[in-house]
Amino acid sequence: MKQANIIVMGVSGSGKTTIGELLAKQLGRPFYDGDDFHSAANVAKMAAGHPLTDADRHDWLASLAKYLGEWEAAGGAVLACSALKETYRQTLQAGEQLPLTWVFLEGSRELLEARLEGRTNHYMKASMLDSQLDTLEKPTYGIRIELTNSETPEQVVARIVAQLPAGTT
Numbered sequence: 001m002k003q004a005n006i007i008v009m010g011v012s013g014s015g016k017t018t019i020g021e022l023l024a025k026q027l028g029r030p031f032y033d034g035d036d037f038h039s040a041a042n043v044a045k046m047a048a049g050h051p052l053t054d055a056d057r058h059d060w061l062a063s064l065a066k067y068l069g070e071w072e073a074a075g076g077a078v079l080a081c082s083a084l085k086e087t088y089r090q091t092l093q094a095g096e097q098l099p100l101t102w103v104f105l106e107g108s109r110e111l112l113e114a115r116l117e118g119r120t121n122h123y124m125k126a127s128m129l130d131s132q133l134d135t136l137e138k139p140t141y142g143i144r145i146e147l148t149n150s151e152t153p154e155q156v157v158a159r160i161v162a163q164l165p166a167g168t169t
Contacts, residue, residue: 003029003076004098004168005068009083009139010105011132013112014147015156016080019105022157024078027168030071034081037063051131054087061088065095072096084135101168102142103160109133111147 006027008020017033024031038046042056064081071077072095083089083102093100113129143163145156 001075002072002098004101004165005072005076005096006078006101006103006164006168007083007089007092008078008080008103008105009089010107011082011084011112011136012129013115014105014107015115015153016082016105018153019103019156019160020078020080022153023103023160026157026161027078029075030077032067032071032077032079034060034064034079037067046128049128051128051135054085057088061091065092067095068092068100069095069097072098082132084132085137086139089139101165102139104139104142104144105147105156106138106144107147111149 006023006029008016008023010016017035020033021031038060042052042060045052045056064079068077068079071079081092083092089100089102109129112133116129143160145159147156151159
């Protein structure tokens with residue numbers, strides 16, 4: 001049965017993977033991390049401290065859109081994906097018949113930077129946060145979650161689940 005996909009979006013350090021995994025588990029859906037679909041060239045570029053361009057993201061977004069269509073047909077999934085610009089979000093929606101459910105995680109620059117600095121074994125460095133914040137076009141739709149240090153990931157997921165459209169859970 002077709003089911004709308006959910007995309008957990010935001011800049012690096014917002015907790016997309018952590019929240020996405022927990023949300024998928026709670027909803028009984030598969031979870032995918034958009035970072036896992038980047039080309040080796042994109043990963044190498046980011047690891048070297050260089051932000052991706054729209055051209056770098058083109059094939060990655062097109063591939064994710066194709067997978068989103070497949071996941072929708074299979075019953076829906078949760079995808080963690082930065083989806084920083086409206087044009088990126090439109091590309092992702094293009095592979096769907098049902099509207100995507102968007103969950104936008106946002107936090108203060110200080111919170112995001114602290115999270116990035118605490119990471120190990122990840123190619124996205126704290127020094128690239130400014131480029132992501134500069135690129136971000138905040139959506140005016142979807143579920144918007146303001147992050148704080150006082151909530152656990154489980155509490156954030158509970159807030160998301162409470163706001164999901166009817167029939168999503």
